[in-house]
Amino acid sequence: MTRPVLYVSGPVTGMPDDNREAFEAAADELAACGYIVRIPHWDVRPGEKWPAAMRITLMAIIAQADGLAMLDGWERSEGAQLEAHVARSLMMPVKTVSQWAARMPAKRGRKTCK
Template sequence: MPKKIYLAGPMTGLPDFNKPAFIAKASELEQEGHIVLNPAVLPEGMKWEEYMYICIPMVSVADEIYMLKGWEESKGASIEHKEALAQGKSVVYEV
């Protein structure tokens, strides 16, 4: 059975919201047979809080969370990381 993996990382303030990094990692994980929960495919134009209302439940249904480089500097990714740990999720850190 494929693993459901949520991607977390910095977006706000980065060129193109760092979507190329999210999309590249999602593609790699999908090629490995995983189901990827990718916040970078959400529509643009909503408030930050609205994205978090969507993303935290995505973390909840994931088996694992994958932290992209620079996540430590991201308020949202830090919240997602904390939530994943609180739920006992496996966490993988990009090197």
């Protein structure tokens, strides 16, 4: 079975350090569950203008992701809403980070993947 690729989506604009800590924590949690994970911070240069950043993230989602893992507060983020809309339009599952973590069986020697 191939490991699913999840793209983490959530608020970036206006957040301290572009919310990198929350994105990286989610990436670590999901990777521990066995997912392959991508976050926008790995693709978008710091200081990139919003339209260019969205083009980069949407292309990554379309080309690489099997689903979207949403951070808390994503509903208040215009970019995350757009990413979720595109993913759903392409029939990709959109779930919270905890929902994705609960779906994956625990790795050997661990009761949960969290």
